[in-house]
Amino acid sequence: MISVTEAFAILENFNYSRRIVELPLLNTRNHVLAERIFSPISMPPFRQATMDGYALCLHPESHYEIVGEIKAGDVFDKTLQPGQAVKIFTGAAVPHSAQAVIQIEKVRVEATALILQENIKPETNIRQKGAQISEQDLALEEGTLLQTAAIGFLAGLGRHTVKVYQKPSVAVVVTGNELVEIGNPLPEGKVYNSNTIMLQTALLNAGYEHTKTYKVKDDFQSTQVVLEQALAENDVVLVSGGISVGDYDFVGKALESLKVETLFYKVNQKPGKPLLAGVKEQKLIFALPGNPAASLTCFYIYVRPALYRYSGIDTRFGSALQLKMAHDFSVDNSRAQFLKALVSDEKVTILPHQDSAMLDSFVTANALAFLPEGQYEVYQNDAVNIYLL
Known part of the structure; x- marks a missing residue:
């Protein structure tokens, strides 16, 4: 039996094999970026009005002549002369010949005449080209967790696919002849199978949607066959129950027969003492206790950080x-x-x-x-x- 600290150290030093895939931007939520991204454009790509108002070619007077209108997405291809103005809307491109934008609440309009009600300084209410990021600047660093804002930022730069670390697929294998599936009558001596849906939910909450579930009878051959299948079809295997030393606990023997290398077995902790971590061909196997609270505790403390490591998140075990x-x-x-x-x-x-x-x-x-x-x-x-x- 090892200590909690020793278990953390073993998992900390494990070589998590990471795979890189290129995904459409919409599918990258909660993935970790596997490349450095440099901006292909300046953002904004032009001088931009920050509010509705009038773009002014400044002159010493407070009276201006309105000579046009610019909506967001329009291009104004004329040159304003001093004392001329164009009506402009938020997000629209400010003409190069305009030096400021005055907001609509601070002017009076009489036909095509515009009268300023206060003085205005150059560059007021103009967002400069590249104010957020300039072309070829570093936009996002490798290792960035892609969530709503980061994905929106990349979309604004015109990226439609990015390289990310692929999340592992996860198997949930539940053992126990005493288990009855929810929705069925509960015979005497049986309990409902809560661990499958509990662990699936924990995985979904952690951002892991690609899961398969397996049910095992309490006999050696069934356990061996199902575990072999789960290892073949998934990157990480979670086994719930069957890892203690009872007459009908066959998980440890089945893993040994499948040439799974034991990283550790039994941790000096409560709950979750009979926890096993093993590896086969860079695939991690966690044999969790069958008791629900112990199983969930081990998931939070050991399994979730390991899954994060596979996914490119450099989480530290035991970081509290x-x-x-x-x-x-x-x-x-x-x-x-x-x-x-x-x-x-x-x-x-x-x-x-x-x-x-x-x-x-x-x-x-x-x-x-x-x-x-x-x-x-x-x-x-x-x-x-x-x-x-």
Whole structure:
């Protein structure tokens, strides 16, 4: 059995093989950019009016002659003379012969005569060409997480495809003869299969949509066949249950028969002691405990950071926040604990129902508090390590 710190170090040093694909811009949400992007244009590509008003060829007087109109997308190909103005709308190209734009609320119009109601300085209400970015400047660095603003920015530069790190496909393999699929009657001695949909939801929330689910009977041959199929069809395999030392826990033996190299097995933690991490042909396998709360805890602490690493996000294992406790708490445990917690007003409250089978307190939790093993007191306002969910 290894410590939590040792488990983190093993996964931190694992060689995550990343693949690069080119995707249409609309499909790159929550992907990580795999190239440096230099702007093919200046943005804006012309001097731009920042509001509705009148573009002026300045002269000493307050009276101007209106000689035209420019809508967004129009091109004004005449040269304004001093004392001339054109009506202009937000986003339209300001003529080169205009030095300022006065907003519509600060003028009086009488037929084609424009009367300024205040003085105006050159370049007022004009956004300069390249104010956001100039042609050939670095637009986005490799490693940028592509979300709404970044995608909109790239679209404004005219990019319709970009190179990103491909996200891994993930298998969810659930074991247990006692499991009944939701929507069916529940016979005595059985429980509903909550882990499949729970882990699928956790994966979706983390941005992983390409998942397959598999169900395994509690016998060696079925476990071996399904795990072999899952490894062949996916980049990462999550197994829920069957990894302990019971007579009907066949996952460990099946993985061994499939030549999966064990990175570690059993971590000195609660919940989730019987956690296994393994590798075969650069594919990671996590055998998670069958108890739902333990399974979800291990997902947040170990699986999600590993998936991020595959996807080009350089997340650090064990990277936690430090926040103050809202109350006193006694620790008396030979294993390090990840405790379901609620963070509110930057204070940490440890929730009830910490049992590894209980999900009800996870419903309220927005964090996991890490408390090392030992016998000691944590007092109100003491700082503890927190993993936000």
